[in-house]
Amino acid sequence: MKIWITIMATVASVVSPMTAHIYFPALDAIAEELNVTISLINLTLTSYMIFQGIxxxxxxxxxxxxxxxxxFIVAFVIYLFANIGLAVQRDYAALLVLRCLQSAGSSGTLALSYAVVADITPTAERGKYMGFVSVGINIGPAIGPVIGGLLTQYLGWPSIFWFCAIFVAVWLIPWVATIPEMCRNVVGNGTIPPQSWNITLVEFLKRRKSGEKPEPGPKRKMRIPNPLGTLLITFDKQMSQILLIAAIIYCNFILVAATLSTLFTEIYNYNELEVGLCFLPYGLGCCLTVVLQGYVVDWNYRRIAKKLGVDPSHGRRNEIGDFPIESARIQPIYPSLLAGAAAVIGYGWALQAETSVAVPLVLIFAIGMLVPSTFSILNTLIVDLYPGSPATAAAANNLVRCLFGAGATAVVDYMIDAMGRGWCFTFLALLMVACLPWLRFIEKRGPRWRAEKLQRKNSTDSEREAESGAAETQ
Incomplete structure (x- = not known):
């Protein structure tokens, strides 16, 4: 069941990045049919990224x-109906609004996919499972343009939205039918029954056939979702620094992808389908490394545990305690980040020299292998630090990196024009290199920050208990 849930979470994580990139080859066709400018169509890209963060x-x-x-069900039902609307609409205002709804539905599942893995895996084994989910997130930008180019060229642009609708409908059926609730705030370690309406279709039919009555669980208060919890996490001393570093690394990843289409068309005169195929080495590199990196992260966890004389099963109950989780997660980043920065620099200068297309294709394969794995590991650390609310923590990460990504994609064309291709990507790579001493600082100070935070929490809890006791005495 753990493997099946991970597969479903991985497939779900494909949806948002695939939806963002499958749209690119259709921009000219949509602008022509709706009789609007490309600038107005580009606003639908900006609005998508804004909702992707929110x-x-x-x-x-x-x-x-x-x-x-x-x-998941609410998010993907919104996404399903948004895609149906996008496929049948022929008005720019409808396109803009429905793209926002499409983004709201699909993007909400990114944080949920990481949270699902945090629910079902102990800290000591989490790296490899996070790696599988990262495959989905990283393969989306690779396959999206290829699928979008093929569908737009042979079936017309509305077919890309029908494809997205069918894709998520096929995913929803086994999710509703077979995947049990796994949120620890709801079912604990699996022994607490979920709400009566929150059981699988298979379980419902089994109970109905046998006449078994559902075991009553504890009553839970429902409230309106509060995004302020995410904002509080972004301002935490330790988390804010991790989120900024992850955003800088993510900007390198997204800017290579965002400019690939324009630069390859400009240099090599490729059409939409040919450019879409050039994304495949990028996606292949992403998929290969993030899975392997997960095993490396788990190995490093066990290595440090052995060095400290801690049982390797430490963390099976998702309790970090005083274990140096920062070192366990950050140490594998250093070599990947350095090599990834070198690949980004080489890629920029290969485009500057307008070499054979084989050179930048090999380099984007290397970038795909090295850069995404680094912020994938940071994603694991982020949910490690917030075991009680992993989805909220993952949402904070997504918010910061999407806002940085939106700003970076808005200015990257101006940077390339002003600095040239080579110096632009060199500058971006050097920003990543500058994160190395910053990561080392977090690795050293992180355990102390966590201890101080825990001490403040315990002190606050003690004060509340004392106040409550005094009130009862009175």
Whole structure:
């Protein structure tokens, strides 16, 4: 069941990045049919990225409160109907509004996918499972343009939205039928029954056939999802620094993808389908490394545990305690980050020299192998630090990196024009290199920050208990 849930979460994580990139080859066709300028169509890209950052802050809190099953279902039902609307509409205003709804539905599931893995895996084994979910997130930008190019060229642009609708409908059926609730705030370690309406279709039919009555669980208060919890996490001393570093690394990843289409068309005169195929080495590199990196992260966890004389099963109950989790997660980043920065620099200068297309294709394969794995590991650390609300923590990460990504994609064309291709990507790579001493600082100070935070929490809890006792005495 753990493997099956991970597969479903991985497939779900494909949806948002695939939806963002499958749209690219259709931009000219949509602008022509709706009789609007490309600048107006580009606004639908900006609005998509804005909601891509905001939506997880709502669905993350909803998932931590009500459960993963209902959060996924609500998000993807919104996405399903938005895609149907996009396929049949022929008006720019409808396109803009429905793209926002499409983004809101699909993007909310990014934080939920990481949270699902945090629910079903102990800290000591989490790296490899996070790696599988990262495959889905990283393969989306690779396959999206290829699928979009093929569908737009042979079936017309509305077919890309029908494809997205069918894709998510096929996913929803086994999710509703077979995936049990796994949110620890709802079912604990699996021994607490979920709400009567939050059971699988298979379980419902089994109970109905046998006449078995559902075991009553504890009553749970439902409330309106609060995105402020996500904002509080972004201002935490330790988390804010991790989120900024993850955003800088993510900007390198997204800017290579965002400029690939324009630069390859400009240099090599490729059409939409040919450019879409050039994304495949990028996606292949992403998929290969994030899985392997997960095993490396788990190995490093066990290595440090052995060095400290801690039982390797430490963390099976998702309790970090005073274990140096920062070192366990950050140490594997250093070599990947350095090599990834070198690949980004080489890629920029290969485009500057307009070499054979084989050179940048090999380098984007290397970038895909090295850069995404680094912020994938940071994603694991982020949910490690917030075991009680992993979806909210993942949403905070998504919010910061999407806002940084939106700003970076808005200015990257101006940077390339002003600095040239080579120096632009060199500058971006050097920003990543500058994160190395910053990561080392977090690795050293992180355990102390966590201890201080825990001490403050315990002190606050003691004060509340004392006040409550005094009130009862009176």
């Amino acid at each position: 939506s997880p802050t709502i669905f993350g809190d909803f998932g931590d409160m009500a459960g993963r099953r209902p959060a």
